[in-house]
Amino acid sequence: MSLAFAADWLSLREPADHRARSRRVTEAAVASLAGRRAPLVVDLGCGRGSNLRYLAPHLPAGTRWRLVDRDRALLTEAAAGQVSVETVVADLRTADLAGLVAEADLVTAAALLDLVDGAWLEALLDAGPRALLVTGNVDGRIEWQPGHPLDPAMTAAFLEHHGGDKGFGAALGVRAPAVLEASVRARGWAVSSEAADWRLGPSAAALQAAYLAGAVAAIGETGLPASDLRRWAEARQGWIERGESRLLVGHVDLYAQAPASAG
Template identity: 40%
Template sequence: MTGEFSSTWLTLREPADAAARAVELVEALRLPAGGELVIRDLGCGTGSMGRWLAPRLPGPQRWVLQDRDPALLAHAAAHLPAAAADGSPVTVETAEGDVTALTVEDLAGTSLVTCSALLDLFTTDEVAALAEVCVASGTPALFTLSVVGEVTFEPEDPLDAEVAAAFNAHQRRAVGDRRLLGPEAVGAAAEAFAKAGATVGVRPSPWRLGPGEAQLTAEWLRGWVGAAAEQRPDLRLDAYLEGRIEAAEAGRLQVTVGHQDLLAQKD
């Protein structure tokens, strides 16, 4: 599986992620009562999902952090909360490896599988395989902050729609023999989990970026426009990017970036 993310970017986006995630899906989780919860965090990055979710769940927890990057794993393991919602202990272990290769055996004894901003990097077949493994093992899945291809600006610019379309096409690109799902990831996952026999709930989890998030907005714009320019070099987006960043840093730009959260679990 491809996809490399800097710890600087992951740290910068963490407050916006925390504000956006759909808390009602956490409240709808059906987790085993009593005993230790075992939570496997796929593509954990710096551990932001654990920092957000562990304090919201009661009871002792063991987080299994999985990522391909050993430096990110080390950082995440060192920065998870020590206590659950009721003060119970939270412990951590790490697993380096490809998150698309999970088996039913890997999930034996697992209470919950989770990830954040990851599904768009999967293919249709990989999402289907993950759904089958989770449902076959009886493991609920909480997947947050998957992009859905919807971005709105205030004020608008005539190029916004073309840039968004180019970015979305870039998200669906082929990487070797893999065709990424990009904005279709949540729909594909919902279909795959339902087909496997799970009940699926989907909720919006948009970023709402204003003057207080100017640094994040500027960095997001660089990545968003950069991907669009890679897909459509004919657009010549240097002036567009410069103007958008200037507006963000001056506090004159509001951006809503669409995401969705998904919860799948068996009745």
């Protein structure tokens, strides 16, 4: 993925991400910081700063941010116009996670955990965060309207591709929300989770088209017949262009707090 494409995709998805956020899960995270003086929030894989822009208005005055990403240009954009922001250029595949998160009052990550493997997730928990707020975790529900006979095959192929190696080993993919919740509960953490689905209509045609393009590219690597993929993609693109398409993409938001930090 080119840097320009990545930035465009992040810009397109930000409004949908913000609309989908679970208010209850957000409130649980915000409540954990109430009364803390200059709490530190560490945002892993921050991209262009969508998570900061959503959360900052809800957090205590004086909240400090540490934004972590491997893309220096995205970090610069994320920090622009913000106060009390530290940026860290780091590749999360090899970064010292304990060094990044040990002092944090809250560790956040948006649309990240489906890309990592189970070992990386356990390493993050072992790094000692007091609390985690992970949002935009895909859970495998994809519902296009109008329906098409090839939807089941295309969705299955797309989800299969999603579980491939994204640079961190075999990706958790759509298993990420369930794996994370099981892991933190096994450690005795308090958990709050809720669906945070994208529900895209004609007004989000550009995002639907970008999502479709990404799906087509991924499915094209799975060995499905090219003629079937082309027929499905052309039908879907036509519905998008005529303002007839709707898309639900299932996501889960989750807040988890370590026992020593509860109360």
